[in-house]
Amino acid sequence: MYNPKSTKAEEFISDEEVLESLKYAEENKNNVELIDKILEKARLGKGLTHREAVVLLDCNIEEKNKEILALAEKIKKDYYGNRIVLFAPLYLSNYCVNGCVYCPYHAKNKHIPRRKLTQEEIKQEVIALQDMGHKRLAIESGEDPVNNPIEYILESIKTIYSIKHKNGAIRRVNVNIAATTVENYRKLHEAGIGTYILFQETYNKKSYEELHPTGPKHNYAYHTEAMDRAMQGGIDDVGLGVLYGLESYRYEFTALLMHAEHLEAVYGVGPHTISLPRIKKADDIDPDEFDNGIDDDTFAKIAACIRIAVPYTGMIISTRESEKCRERMLHLGVSQISGGSKTSVGGYFNPMPEKEESAQFDVSDRRSLDEVVKWLMELGYLPSFCTACYGSGRTGDRFMEICKHQQIHNFCHPNAIMTLKEYLEDYASPETRAVGEKLIEKEVQTLENPDIKSVVEKDLVKIHAGERDFKF
Numbered sequence: 001m002y003n004p005k006s007t008k009a010e011e012f013i014s015d016e017e018v019l020e021s022l023k024y025a026e027e028n029k030n031n032v033e034l035i036d037k038i039l040e041k042a043r044l045g046k047g048l049t050h051r052e053a054v055v056l057l058d059c060n061i062e063e064k065n066k067e068i069l070a071l072a073e074k075i076k077k078d079y080y081g082n083r084i085v086l087f088a089p090l091y092l093s094n095y096c097v098n099g100c101v102y103c104p105y106h107a108k109n110k111h112i113p114r115r116k117l118t119q120e121e122i123k124q125e126v127i128a129l130q131d132m133g134h135k136r137l138a139i140e141s142g143e144d145p146v147n148n149p150i151e152y153i154l155e156s157i158k159t160i161y162s163i164k165h166k167n168g169a170i171r172r173v174n175v176n177i178a179a180t181t182v183e184n185y186r187k188l189h190e191a192g193i194g195t196y197i198l199f200q201e202t203y204n205k206k207s208y209e210e211l212h213p214t215g216p217k218h219n220y221a222y223h224t225e226a227m228d229r230a231m232q233g234g235i236d237d238v239g240l241g242v243l244y245g246l247e248s249y250r251y252e253f254t255a256l257l258m259h260a261e262h263l264e265a266v267y268g269v270g271p272h273t274i275s276l277p278r279i280k281k282a283d284d285i286d287p288d289e290f291d292n293g294i295d296d297d298t299f300a301k302i303a304a305c306i307r308i309a310v311p312y313t314g315m316i317i318s319t320r321e322s323e324k325c326r327e328r329m330l331h332l333g334v335s336q337i338s339g340g341s342k343t344s345v346g347g348y349f350n351p352m353p354e355k356e357e358s359a360q361f362d363v364s365d366r367r368s369l370d371e372v373v374k375w376l377m378e379l380g381y382l383p384s385f386c387t388a389c390y391g392s393g394r395t396g397d398r399f400m401e402i403c404k405h406q407q408i409h410n411f412c413h414p415n416a417i418m419t420l421k422e423y424l425e426d427y428a429s430p431e432t433r434a435v436g437e438k439l440i441e442k443e444v445q446t447l448e449n450p451d452i453k454s455v456v457e458k459d460l461v462k463i464h465a466g467e468r469d470f471k472f
């Protein structure tokens with residue numbers, strides 16, 4: 001029985017409701033009247049239900065599809081302006097006891113080198129990341145209660161926050177670790193994490209169990225209810241995502257939005273972010289062995305429909321995707337990207353020789369952070385290293401309220417300008433700096449509030465003189 005308010009996985013992600021929604025979408029994919037009605041609602045910028053959104057996803061009318069993509073671009077601009085937040089993943093350990101068939105860290109892979117960073121090695125990684133200019137990390141680790149217990153993760157977070165190298169600092173640590181207990185989520189919350197990210201991989205229970213044949217991750221309900229436990233443990237920013245390619249994208253899309261509706265219904269706050277990963281080649285993984293791969297056009301349509309359905313949720317795309325694909329997704333709704341990423345343990349400071357590489361997946365976009373920043377600016381985007389909302393307690397429902405009222409411009413835009421200025425002063429190449437200084441001049445002129453504008457102008461002078469960490 002479908003019940004978004006239930007905290008039981010099989011009730012808030014009811015298979016029956018997903019299938020009925022897919023049937024409804026199939027029946028209405030050419031229903032102009034209904035599609036127009038949904039688009040009219042979507043234009044209000046308050047989001048859509050999963051059923052409405054999947055009708056748009058399935059829509060088969062070329063002219064309407066153009067409208068859908070254009071609306072996604074408009075909503076993106078209204079809610080996020082031209083800002084793009086930057087981050088990097090930091091792999092702590094690839095020890096893992098699970099048997100996920102799409103991931104090279106699965107326990108049966110005996111030839112991939114296993115590695116777990118010591119606190120000293122974490123320090124070296126963080127200094128390397130700070131020297132690139134990063135302020136925001138997502139830590140990643142396999143599931144292994146012996147090698148990677150919660151105490152190790154907590155100690156690592158403490159180490160990361162403690163490192164102040166030159167003008168560098170990691171100001172927000174997002175955490176992507178296996179589903180755990182309320183008690184452990186509470187510990188993560190107390191350690192000051194930003195977003196807790198956990199990919200569902202697939203919402204289809206049968207496929208989920210087949211794709212996770214062994215290990216604690218096999219338990220569908222425990223994994224699917226993880227965000228509930230995270231919220232109960234005090235974490236109010238959670239990040240969802242599925243791994244496209246494992247199951248039918250229509251099923252995943254619908255269930256993902258049902259998950260978002262569930263979090264909103266029970267905890268009053270939807271997901272902070274939704275990530276968009278597609279299955280990629282890696283050590284002993286061949287994406288062609290999975291039947292549900294999606295092409296770039298479908299991927300773009302998914303991004304657009306998510307943007308329209310949950311306008312206030314950040315969307316993330318990683319370096320798994322190529323420069324070309326990332327550019328398209330930025331227009332349609334993505335608000336955060338990684339840059340200069342290494343997806344192996346120790347990859348920033350002390351990478352292993354290529355033949356002993358321990359990467360979780362192949363990176364498509366191999367450009368440096370400096371190149372990514374310059375590229376974004378040349379496309380008209382404003383790269384942001386801001387972490388101010390987190391530092392000022394604007395998380396969970398407080399953040400969502402600001403976002404829903406499109407007030408985020410008053411905070412995020414000036415903060416993006418100031419953090420970009422810091423980046424240009426401390427880390428950018430001369431070419432990137434030249435592009436950035438021009439952009440900052442232009443962006444300051446777009447600040448409508450004269451008080452905010454005047455503060456930003458003064459703070460930019462102070463940043464040039466060496467002061468750091470200004471924020472609204």
Ligand code: SF4
Pocket residue numbers: 096097098099100103104105106107141142143178217
């Ligand atoms: S996806 Fe995560 S849990 Fe599964 S094998 Fe890879 S690291 Fe382990």
